[in-house]
Amino acid sequence: MSAGKNTPDTGSENNINRPSNFIKNIIDEDIKNGKNDARVHTRFPPEPNGYLHIGHAKSICLNFGLAQDYDGLCNLRFDDTNPVKEEDEYVKSIIEDVKWLGFDWEDRLYFASDYFEHMYDFAVELIRKGKAYVDDLNAEEIREYRGTLTKPGKESPYRNRGVEENLDLFSRMRAGEFPDGSKVLRAKIDMSSSNMNMRDPVMYRILHASHHRTGDAWSIYPMYDWAHGLEDSLEGITHSICTLEFEDHRPLYDWFLENLDGVHRPQQIEFARLNLTYTLMSKRKLLRLVNEKYVSGWDDPRMPTLAGMRRRGIPPAAIRDFADRIGVAKADSIVDRAMLDSCIRDDLNKNAKRVMVVLDPVKVVITNYPEDQVEELTAENNPEKEDAGSRTIPFSREIYIEREDFLEDAPKKFFRMVPGREVRLKHAYYVTCTNVIKDTAGEIVEIHCEYDPATKGGWSDDGRKVKGTLHWVSVKHAADVEVRLYDHLFTKENPDESREEKDFTAFLNPESLVTLKNCKAEPGLRESEPGESFQFLRKGYFCSDSKDFSGENPVFNLIVGLRDSWQKIENK
RNA sequence: UGGGGCGUCGCCAAGUUGGCAAGGCACAGGAUUUUGGUUCCUGCAUUCGGAGGUUCGAGUCCUCCCGCCUCAGCCA
Numbered sequence: 001m002s003a004g005k006n007t008p009d010t011g012s013e014n015n016i017n018r019p020s021n022f023i024k025n026i027i028d029e030d031i032k033n034g035k036n037d038a039r040v041h042t043r044f045p046p047e048p049n050g051y052l053h054i055g056h057a058k059s060i061c062l063n064f065g066l067a068q069d070y071d072g073l074c075n076l077r078f079d080d081t082n083p084v085k086e087e088d089e090y091v092k093s094i095i096e097d098v099k100w101l102g103f104d105w106e107d108r109l110y111f112a113s114d115y116f117e118h119m120y121d122f123a124v125e126l127i128r129k130g131k132a133y134v135d136d137l138n139a140e141e142i143r144e145y146r147g148t149l150t151k152p153g154k155e156s157p158y159r160n161r162g163v164e165e166n167l168d169l170f171s172r173m174r175a176g177e178f179p180d181g182s183k184v185l186r187a188k189i190d191m192s193s194s195n196m197n198m199r200d201p202v203m204y205r206i207l208h209a210s211h212h213r214t215g216d217a218w219s220i221y222p223m224y225d226w227a228h229g230l231e232d233s234l235e236g237i238t239h240s241i242c243t244l245e246f247e248d249h250r251p252l253y254d255w256f257l258e259n260l261d262g263v264h265r266p267q268q269i270e271f272a273r274l275n276l277t278y279t280l281m282s283k284r285k286l287l288r289l290v291n292e293k294y295v296s297g298w299d300d301p302r303m304p305t306l307a308g309m310r311r312r313g314i315p316p317a318a319i320r321d322f323a324d325r326i327g328v329a330k331a332d333s334i335v336d337r338a339m340l341d342s343c344i345r346d347d348l349n350k351n352a353k354r355v356m357v358v359l360d361p362v363k364v365v366i367t368n369y370p371e372d373q374v375e376e377l378t379a380e381n382n383p384e385k386e387d388a389g390s391r392t393i394p395f396s397r398e399i400y401i402e403r404e405d406f407l408e409d410a411p412k413k414f415f416r417m418v419p420g421r422e423v424r425l426k427h428a429y430y431v432t433c434t435n436v437i438k439d440t441a442g443e444i445v446e447i448h449c450e451y452d453p454a455t456k457g458g459w460s461d462d463g464r465k466v467k468g469t470l471h472w473v474s475v476k477h478a479a480d481v482e483v484r485l486y487d488h489l490f491t492k493e494n495p496d497e498s499r500e501e502k503d504f505t506a507f508l509n510p511e512s513l514v515t516l517k518n519c520k521a522e523p524g525l526r527e528s529e530p531g532e533s534f535q536f537l538r539k540g541y542f543c544s545d546s547k548d549f550s551g552e553n554p555v556f557n558l559i560v561g562l563r564d565s566w567q568k569i570e571n572k
Numbered sequence: 573u574g575g576g577g578c579g580u581c582g583c584c585a586a587g588u589u590g591g592c593a594a595g596g597c598a599c600a601g602g603a604u605u606u607u608g609g610u611u612c613c614u615g616c617a618u619u620c621g622g623a624g625g626u627u628c629g630a631g632u633c634c635u636c637c638c639g640c641c642u643c644a645g646c647c648a
Contacts, residue, residue, distance in 0.1 A: 019595080020586065028588095047648055082647065139646055148644055150574045184646055194575040196644050205646035224648045248576055248643050270577085272641095277583085325596055327585050329578095332641055336583045339597050349610060384610065415608065424606060458606045469606055538607045566608045 018069060021328040023062070023269055027070060027239060030267075036238040040072030043237050044098065045079045045112075045228070048090035048212070052097045053304045054319065054340075055281045058274040061323035063241055064103040075235055076105040080113045081227045083211035091212075097306040101316050112222075112231050113213045119222050119230050120174065122260055123185060123203060127166045131259050132203060133159055134169040135186050142184070145191070146199050152192035153199045159188065173206055176219035180206050187226075189255065197252045201225055229253045232266040240266045243273045244330065274326070275334040278488035278509075279304045280495060285504060294508055295489075299547075301557050302489045302512050312486065313533045313543025313559040318347040334494060341560045348533060348541040348559065353381045353388065356426065356471040357521040357536040357556075359483055361400035363475065366431060368450045369397040374474075377457070379427040382535075393522050395428050398475040400520045402538075405470050406447055408436060413569060415468035417447070423468040426537065430455040430466055471537040478520040481554040483542065485514040526551050533559060 031038045042063040046056065067074035076098060080086045098105075126132040135158045137145065147153030161169075173183055185204040193199055203226040208219050222230075232240045240253075247270045257265050275281060280289075281304065289295045289303070298305050301312035309319065322343040326335050356379075375395045382388035401417065410418040417423050419433045435448035454460065458469070492507040528534070533543035540561035548555040 025588080045648095049648080079648070085647075135646095142646075143644075146644060148574085151644095152574090153644090181646065186646095196575080199644085202646050207646085221646095223646075228648085244577070245642060246648090250576090272578085325584080327596090329585070331578055331585090333584060336597065339584065342597060345609090354607075354609095380606095383605095383607085413608090426606060428606095466606085468608080471607075535607085535609080538609070540609095562607075562609050564608075569608080 018065060018324050019327055022330065023066065023239070023241065023271065023328055024069070026267075026269060027066065030238070031070070039236075039238055040066060040070035041074070041236055041238045042066050042072065042241060043075040043077050043232065043235065045077045045231070046094050047079045047082070047085070048087060048094060049082075049085040050090060050283045050287070051298045051305045051307055052094055053281055053286065053306065054276065054309065055274040055304075056097075057101060057306060057319050058323050058326070058328075059241070059243075060098055060101055060103060061320055062271070062328055065320075065323070066239070066241075072238075073108065074103070074105060075108040075110055075237070077110040077231060077235070078112065079224070079228065079231070080111055080211070080213065081222050081224060083207060083209040083214075083221060086212055088212045093307065097310075100306065100310055102320060108235075110231075110235060111213060112227055113211060115227075115231060115234055116214060116218060116222070118234065119227060122230060122263075123170065123222075123226075124167065125260060126187065126203075126256075127170060127185075128163060129259065130163060130188065132166070132185055132187050133161050134166050134173065135159070135184050135200075136182070137184075139181060142202070146196065147191070149196070155191050156186075156200070159200070170204075173204065173220050174218070176208065178206055180208055182206060185220075187252075187256070189252075195248055195251055197225065197249050198255070201252060225249055225252050226256060229256050229266070229268075230263075233257060233264045236264055237266040240268045242268060242270055244270050244332075246270055270330070271328050272330050272332055275332075275494075275496075276304065276340065277334055277337045277493040278490050278495075279337070280490070280504065282496070285496075288505075289489075292505075294505065301484070301486050311546055311557070313531070313541065313557055314344055315347045315351070315533070318343040321346065337488065344560045345541070345563070348535065350384050351382075352533050352535040352541055354379075354383070354535045354537050355522055355525055356393070356473055357481065357483070357519055357525065357539065357542075358400045358402050358471065358473050358478075359516055359519050359536075359539060360403045361473075361518065361520045362403040362406065362444060362447060364399050364401050364431075364447045364449055364472070366397050366399070366429075366449050366451045367434065371397060373397065374477075375456075377427050391524060393427065393524070394474045394477040395425075396474045396476055399425070399472040400475060400478060401425075401447075401470050401472050403444075405468075406433070406444070416470060417449075417468070422452075422464070422466055423470055424455075424458050424466045425451075425472050426469050427458050428456075428472065429453070429458065430460065430464070471539075473520045473522055475520075477523050479523050479526045479554060481519045481521045481525060481556060483516040483519045483556050483558070484545070485516065485558045487512050487514075521554070526554055528554070535562075538562065 044060050044063045064074045135156050145154045184202045186200045189198045191199050204220045207221050250268050253268050299307035299311045322340050376392040377395050380390045405416040422432045429451040431449040431451045433449050437446040439445050489512050490507045491509045495504040495507040528544045530549045531546040541559040542556040545555040
């Protein structure tokens with residue numbers, strides 16, 4: 001895997017590894033024109049106020065991917081300009097998640113808060129140029145003066161204060177002389193602009209709050225619009241990529257940098273954020289799912305958070321592949337979850353070790369098999385991978401098979417176990433059902449079969465054709481395991497678009513988690529590593545739960561099911 | 573009703589200067605198969621939100637219309 005480092009061998013001409021998109025077209029053009037000395041330098045700028053989700057992963061893959069494709073650099077920068085919302089706990093989890101995704105920012109880990117002093121100086125520069133002023137209006141008054149979408153705003157009575165007075169007031173704001181909310185520093189632009197962002201936006205607010213990194217050193221904190229462009233400029237960012245809702249902010253982003261002397265001028269480019277069917281991306285709503293206990297936490301395997309997906313067993317390479325496949329554009333969209341599932345299967349098919357686990361067991365007795373005999377049979381670990389080797393699994397007179405793999409009265413298309421019909425037990429023998437034992441309620445309690453000793457290993461050279469192959473587990477060797485079956489968190493493709501103003505929780509899928517306690521696994525599974533993933537033959541991909549798994553209590557999570565064409569036939 | 577965006581197959585999405593619609597997912601057939609998995613073939617937009625116009629020729633240029641998203645935090 002080479003996804004970690006910025007690879008040195010891919011210039012702008014030969015980055016055919018990832019599909020084209022409008023951002024690459026812009027970059028290609030910039031390089032052709034020698035802009036920024038043909039450098040490409042991006043950044044991923046999360047605010048440390050929550051956990052990363054797959055929407056962020058799209059942005060991370062985009063920014064780091066661009067750096068890889070153009071032999072450039074990508075910084076990890078925390079946009080920590082609001083001390084009341086941000087916590088160190090989040091910077092730790094974000095760092096862990098970006099690393100897990102497979103990206104490396106080398107020594108370029110930055111914090112907006114490291115630039116506070118520099119930003120202050122820039123603000124003083126604007127004040128000196130008469131382009132910023134201290135306003136005494138309170139929040140509500142500022143809102144009133146701002147006007148509306150269709151009506152222009154009014155200028156603040158404090159707008160034309162002298163430079164010296166502004167300088168004095170601003171330094172006293174910094175010194176902590178004024179209470180929260182009593183004053184702000186605003187840019188002097190245009191109160192009648194049709195772009196609300198240009199109506200004298202606030203640059204600094206007074207906040208007597210302790211910051212996770214600067215502590216109590218500051219009593220004023222910069223606003224996003226003021227801070228972000230400066231951060232980008234200071235780091236030499238060439239292409240500052242953000243989501244669509246910041247499109248309206250671009251004139252302001254440019255205005256600040258235009259009005260400062262001798263600063264580097266990055267270019268802001270906006271793209272559409274990711275939406276995925278059957279889930280949510282809103283931080284606020286995900287927080288509610290956690291707080292109101294609809295899920296077990298931020299790392300619940302059903303959550304679209306990177307922590308959740310990691311625990312679910314989704315390989316980071318699958319997420320990177322997904323990001324490449326969905327592309328980057330400016331049209332609002334909602335990507336089909338099946339696309340992600342396809343990427344996951346693609347990766348796991350190549351890499352996951354095959355094992356046999358019976359989720360819903362029914363006992364089978366092979367009546368012509370010697371009572372106390374046990375054979376160690378050889379099973380390949382992965383037919384897709386030569387060097388995956390093989391393992392040995394015990395076979396004996398009594399085994400478990402999947403309850404749904406047996407039918408007394410079967411349609412012609414049913415290839416599994418049926419009285420009188422020969423089927424193959426994977427890696428073992430051909431067997432034929434001879435009898436069915438039921439309890440008084442008519443429930444099948446035991447199936448009797450006879451095996452053909454000449455078919456050891458599950459093969460016969462006589463040209464006999466066996467349509468069905470079943471997975472099985474020896475009764476006396478079986479490991480009892482718990483299996484957690486996960487499904488979409490919501491029953492609705494877009495739980496966000498609540499028609500009759502229903503709350504999104506109304507669309508929660510009651511079957512998003514089904515726990516199976518009586519599953520029977522081949523014995524080796526007891527020794528798996530927490531977080532290790534497998535293909536449970538004929539069922540799906542599962543991983544041992546990184547939190548709850550232990551040798552005494554093996555717990556496995558469903559990552560994604562196998563494609564099931566029988567299910568499709570059955571549904572017709 | 574002000575501004576900024578977007579509208580190409582069910583879902584994503586390519587489409588440099590107009591030259592006659594990539595690819596993936598999904599779906600449907602078929603072949604191979606000790607996983608009804610994988611793999612492999614095959615099919616799947618006479619059409620690009622709509623209507624006009626320019627042109628030998630338009631998804632790409634012009635005009636008008638329609639729809640959707642977004643902006644009035646001292647959040648980011």
